[in-house]
Amino acid sequence: MMMGNVGLLDFLSVGERVEGHVPWPRYRLDIRQWRALVEQLSTAEWSLMAEWAEPGEVHAALRDEETAEIAVASHPCLDGRFLSLGAARPAAIRPERAIFDLWGLAPMGLEDQRPWLDHGRWPHLHPQAAHPRPPAEAPYVYPFLTAEGEGLHQIPVGPVHAGIIEPGHFRFHCQGEVVVRLEERLGYVHKGIHGLLMGKSPEQAARIAGRVSGDSTVAYALAFARAVEAATGCLVPPRAHWLRGLMAEMERIANHVIDIGAICNDAAFAIMLSHMGVLRERILRANQTLFGHRLLMDCVIPGGIARDIDPEGLALMPILLRTLRKDFNRAVKLYNETPSLLDRTTGTGHVSGSLVHRFGAGGFVGRASGRAHDCRRSPGYPPYDDLDMAVIESLEGDVNARIEVRIAEVRASLLLISQVLADLPRGPVTAALPARGGEGMAVAESFRGEVMAWVRLDDRGRVERAHLHDPSWFQWPLLEAAIEGNIVADFPLCNKSFNCSYSGHDL
Amino acid sequence: MIPPIARMIFHHLTRGPRTERRLPPPDLDGSEELARALGERVRQRLGRSLSIREVDAGSCNGCELEIHAVNSPIYDLERFGIRFVASPRHADVLLVTGPVSRNMAEALKRTYDATPEPKWVVALGDCGRDGGCFAGSDAVLGGVHEVVPVDLHIPGCPPSPSQILAGLLALLDGVSKEPAVTSS
Numbered sequence: 001m002m003m004g005n006v007g008l009l010d011f012l013s014v015g016e017r018v019e020g021h022v023p024w025p026r027y028r029l030d031i032r033q034w035r036a037l038v039e040q041l042s043t044a045e046w047s048l049m050a051e052w053a054e055p056g057e058v059h060a061a062l063r064d065e066e067t068a069e070i071a072v073a074s075h076p077c078l079d080g081r082f083l084s085l086g087a088a089r090p091a092a093i094r095p096e097r098a099i100f101d102l103w104g105l106a107p108m109g110l111e112d113q114r115p116w117l118d119h120g121r122w123p124h125l126h127p128q129a130a131h132p133r134p135p136a137e138a139p140y141v142y143p144f145l146t147a148e149g150e151g152l153h154q155i156p157v158g159p160v161h162a163g164i165i166e167p168g169h170f171r172f173h174c175q176g177e178v179v180v181r182l183e184e185r186l187g188y189v190h191k192g193i194h195g196l197l198m199g200k201s202p203e204q205a206a207r208i209a210g211r212v213s214g215d216s217t218v219a220y221a222l223a224f225a226r227a228v229e230a231a232t233g234c235l236v237p238p239r240a241h242w243l244r245g246l247m248a249e250m251e252r253i254a255n256h257v258i259d260i261g262a263i264c265n266d267a268a269f270a271i272m273l274s275h276m277g278v279l280r281e282r283i284l285r286a287n288q289t290l291f292g293h294r295l296l297m298d299c300v301i302p303g304g305i306a307r308d309i310d311p312e313g314l315a316l317m318p319i320l321l322r323t324l325r326k327d328f329n330r331a332v333k334l335y336n337e338t339p340s341l342l343d344r345t346t347g348t349g350h351v352s353g354s355l356v357h358r359f360g361a362g363g364f365v366g367r368a369s370g371r372a373h374d375c376r377r378s379p380g381y382p383p384y385d386d387l388d389m390a391v392i393e394s395l396e397g398d399v400n401a402r403i404e405v406r407i408a409e410v411r412a413s414l415l416l417i418s419q420v421l422a423d424l425p426r427g428p429v430t431a432a433l434p435a436r437g438g439e440g441m442a443v444a445e446s447f448r449g450e451v452m453a454w455v456r457l458d459d460r461g462r463v464e465r466a467h468l469h470d471p472s473w474f475q476w477p478l479l480e481a482a483i484e485g486n487i488v489a490d491f492p493l494c495n496k497s498f499n500c501s502y503s504g505h506d507l
Numbered sequence: 508m509i510p511p512i513a514r515m516i517f518h519h520l521t522r523g524p525r526t527e528r529r530l531p532p533p534d535l536d537g538s539e540e541l542a543r544a545l546g547e548r549v550r551q552r553l554g555r556s557l558s559i560r561e562v563d564a565g566s567c568n569g570c571e572l573e574i575h576a577v578n579s580p581i582y583d584l585e586r587f588g589i590r591f592v593a594s595p596r597h598a599d600v601l602l603v604t605g606p607v608s609r610n611m612a613e614a615l616k617r618t619y620d621a622t623p624e625p626k627w628v629v630a631l632g633d634c635g636r637d638g639g640c641f642a643g644s645d646a647v648l649g650g651v652h653e654v655v656p657v658d659l660h661i662p663g664c665p666p667s668p669s670q671i672l673a674g675l676l677a678l679l680d681g682v683s684k685e686p687a688v689t690s691s
């Protein structure tokens with residue numbers, strides 16, 4: 001096989017190219033070629049974008065970090081097994097455990113064989129497989145990893161938490177106040193999205209895609225719509241692209257501001273949360289006026305957007321932007337000039353750059369530790385190709401760095417919105433979606449990071465298979481690393497500074 | 508030099524709070540639904556004070572975002588005597604979101620069992636009523652009533668903070684027809 005410095009597409013082209021996969025190619029690899037891929041991954045600068053399956057076949061979306069090439073490698077699992085990517089790409093460990101739970105395809109060589117999304121409570125084992133098996137006799141007892149030593153104790157937390165947040169279980173091993181090991185157990189909000197999407201029209205499926213993680217509804221709807229548009233060859237009018245960009249940036253700002261406030265609140269500095277809550281409410285009300293939904297759910301649809309922007313709301317945007325900028329700057333000044341707050345955030349919850357690169361973590365978690373990836377830039381998509389946009393990066397990797405990156409991103413998004421409003425093209429906002437088959441794939445940068453959507457439509461244009469990948473898959477494991485050596489009381493701070501999605505991860 | 512926090516507090520002192528004064532009337536449909544569940548005697552015992560424990564039973568987290576908004580200074584839920592508490596042991600009301608994933612069903616039931624009597628359950632959002640857009644999946648039970656008895660539904664996907672307020676005020680008012688809020 002080829003070794004050394006070879007490009008992703010060159011390498012995969014030994015496999016059988018699958019026709020009709022747009023815009024990036026998909027290659028089907030036999031068992032020998034898949035094994036070579038696993039070997040190549042240990043040296044190549046290729047990051048894993050997502051890993052998922054369908055009955056009898058496993059898929060891995062990969063990006064070549066040097067050439068920015070993107071491709072999907074597929075491997076038919078003839079005997080229900082496939083060689084795990086987990087050893088070469090630790091980010092693949094949890095997706096592969098989920099693949100076994102959902103499709104029954106066994107990752108060979110994967111060290112961690114514990115179930116992940118399956119808690120032993122489903123009516124079938126491997127519910128997405130061609131032939132699901134009868135259910136488990138009783139809910140599983142999950143064997144948590146252990147830590148041994150004098151004076152160690154455990155703190156179990158969740159799935160029902162003290163605050164108003166999503167459910168998940170955290171198992172802490174502590175020595176006194178210091179966290180020796182944190183282990184997450186997720187899957188509590190698994191809703192069977194893969195099964196729900198099958199057989200739906202693109203419009204119906206987009207509604208579900210927009211509810212995989214409600215805080216990123218625009219990004220999910222956008223990624224899914226773009227995947228469907230790629231599969232069907234639908235050309236979206238320019239105005240729709242630009243207004244989608246406007247929605248995505250509104251969503252980004254709304255999430256960033258409230259999270260910055262909430263992190264400070266977890267350091268017992270409540271005035272920031274109050275202040276940011278007011279800013280967020282202004283944005284949500286503007287969303288309601290502009291597009292008819294506070295969180296912009298169901299506003300992005302395959303083929304365009306659900307309705308054109310409200311002209312009266314549009315006229316008020318300059319005032320909104322001005323007051324947002326002013327009040328946001330006031331809050332940032334407060335943050336920067338409160339040493340007791342900075343003392344809590346600086347140096348807390350550190351994630352190293354090497355870990356971020358090994359996991360291919362995106363979003364502000366990656367960018368705050370020196371991985372300057374933003375899919376609005378690479379591979380890029382409209383309208384960002386025509387806008388001035390900087391990718392914000394820090395090397396510090398602590399809670400403060402993640403806040404700083406998000407502060408800069410809010411400012412960048414405000415500038416992007418100004419550009420969108422200044423050059424908003426005229427014309428229609430939807431295009432008819434051709435009712436035809438095909439495979440499509442797309443990415444969209446949510447406030448949290450890169451959301452990937454993959455879809456296969458049948459000849460009538462209905463969803464045959466689809467997968468939606470949340471950036472949290474590659475960020476959750478880093479939280480376990482970030483908290484190590486910190487005190488238990490700083491966990492809320494660290495957790496909120498990541499703000500991973502439970503729902504998006506559990507699907 | 509004046510520190511930023513002093514500036515901010517001064518700003519609020521001189522301009523007054525940002526809190527919304529116009530308030531939605533209590534949701535009348537909700538009141539009637541509630542009249543069956545909430546006797547006058549019980550209402551007297553609780554007075555105008557409610558402690559709520561929120562349970563996410565598989566939501567997409569959209570409902571949680573709007574519940575947070577109700578807690579923000581704009582809607583300021585606590586001025587009505589309604590507050591969110593950290594444990595079901597302190598709660599009068601469980602506010603449940605989501606289509607109830609099978610993986611959360613036991614946790615929801617156990618949270619309900621841990622809540623002392625008298626207690627009520629409010630299902631928030633379209634998923635909480637019948638599973639919403641997740642209905643039909645094998646991995647969800649399809650509505651909060653599948654696991655615990657529900658006293659009040661607040662519809663919406665997600666319900667707006669005004670709708671949530673209206674529903675919760677209905678809960679406070681119960682059978683009483685008095686206006687929930689007098690303008691301050």
